[in-house]
Amino acid sequence: MRPLLFLVADYANITREGKLNVMGIFNDIYANNFPARHSSMHLVAKLGAELGEYGQTRNFTVKLLDDDGSQIMDVSGQFQVPKGERGRKPEVNIILELKDVVFPKSGAYQFVILVDKDHKGELSLYVNQLEASKPAVE
Amino acid sequence: MPSKAERLLEKMRNSKSNWKRADLDKLYEGYDFVISHGGNHDIVKHPDFPQLRATLPRHRELAKGHVEFAVKLIDRLLELRKESDG
Numbered sequence: 001m002r003p004l005l006f007l008v009a010d011y012a013n014i015t016r017e018g019k020l021n022v023m024g025i026f027n028d029i030y031a032n033n034f035p036a037r038h039s040s041m042h043l044v045a046k047l048g049a050e051l052g053e054y055g056q057t058r059n060f061t062v063k064l065l066d067d068d069g070s071q072i073m074d075v076s077g078q079f080q081v082p083k084g085e086r087g088r089k090p091e092v093n094i095i096l097e098l099k100d101v102v103f104p105k106s107g108a109y110q111f112v113i114l115v116d117k118d119h120k121g122e123l124s125l126y127v128n129q130l131e132a133s134k135p136a137v138e
Numbered sequence: 139m140p141s142k143a144e145r146l147l148e149k150m151r152n153s154k155s156n157w158k159r160a161d162l163d164k165l166y167e168g169y170d171f172v173i174s175h176g177g178n179h180d181i182v183k184h185p186d187f188p189q190l191r192a193t194l195p196r197h198r199e200l201a202k203g204h205v206e207f208a209v210k211l212i213d214r215l216l217e218l219r220k221e222s223d224g
Contacts, residue, residue, distance in 0.1 A: 065193055069176020110181075110193050119203030124191060 001053065001081075003121035004091065005046035006113060012042040012095045020046065020093050028126045029103070036103045036127065045094040045113055047120065054090060055083040061114045062096060064125075067107035073098075103127045143168020151209050154202040162200060162208055166192075169212050182211075187218050 010024030022044055029038055043062060057080055064072040075096055082090035103109065106129040113120045140148070146165045150157065163173060171182050173194070184190040190211055194204060 065179055065181075066177070067181070069174070069179040069181045069193060071178040108188075108191065110191065112179075112193055114201075114203075118201040119207060121203075122192060122207065124189070 001047040001049060001058065001092070001115045001120060003045065003113070004048050005044060006111070006121040006123050007044050008111065008123060008125060009042050009044060010040075012044045014093055014095065020044070027124060028128055030128045030130050031103070031106070032130050034103065034105050034129070038101050038103065039099065041098050041101070043094075043096040043098060043111060045121070047092045047094070047115065049081045049084070049090045049092065051084075053081050056081050058092075058115050060094065061117075063112045063114070064101070065110045065112065066104065067109065072103070072109070073101060141168065147209065147212055150205050154205040154209075157200050157202075157205050159194065159196070159198055159200055162194065162204060165208055165212070169215055184215060187215060190215055190218075 007022065007025050009022045009026065012020070012022045014020055022042075029036070045060075045062075057078055059076065059078050061074055061076045063074045066072055075098070077094075077096075079092050079094060081092060084090050106127050109125045109127060111123040111125060113122075143165055146161065146168065150161075150165065166173060166182050169184075170186070171184050171190070174181050174183070180194040180196065182192040182194060192204075192207055192211055195201075
């Protein structure tokens with residue numbers, strides 16, 4: 001599988017016609033206090049199939065690692081690669097809704113996607129500490 | 139004359155399979171990336187371009203995706219260096 005798209009957004013879905021809708025792509029999260037809980041985000045991956053993968057079942061894992069390389073969470077699943085029809089190369093859309101992810105501290109986090117244990121892509125997510133508002137000085 | 143890291147990059151560009159973790163470490167370090175040993179994975183960062191980051195597993199054998207990602211990351215580094223020089 002070739003990675004075609006890997007991003008995190010507020011919301012994503014796939015329509016009946018197979019269109020991929022993505023709303024509010026972001027790379028930064030801001031929080032007042034840590035650990036910080038992010039109520040909902042959608043991780044979106046679009047993968048293109050190589051010849052020989054058509055019609056096969058593949059296993060995927062998404063890991064979230066912190067700035068020190070410690071794993072915060074992982075999600076695994078399976079997908080079926082469509083059969084290539086009418087000379088078209090099949091693509092697979094993966095949407096994961098991640099609820100209540102807890103970020104222990106501010107810093108750069110990495111989402112890593114693996115398909116059958118092979119690394120397919122990485123995505124940085126920056127979790128920032130909001131600065132306390134300073135009192136106005138006259 | 140190309141450096142060791144440049145020769146390694148060209149070899150990895152031509153073939154992404156059958157590389158060891160030590161080869162990838164040499165490639166990254168040859169392009170001034172810093173590898174820190176983290177909790178479950180190691181983290182690769184470039185001190186001049188902090189947006190260039192990668193994670194590495196601790197296995198000796200490497201999946202080819204890590205090599206593909208490293209080649210892309212170094213290509214991006216070369217573009218950024220060119221932009222900052224130009």
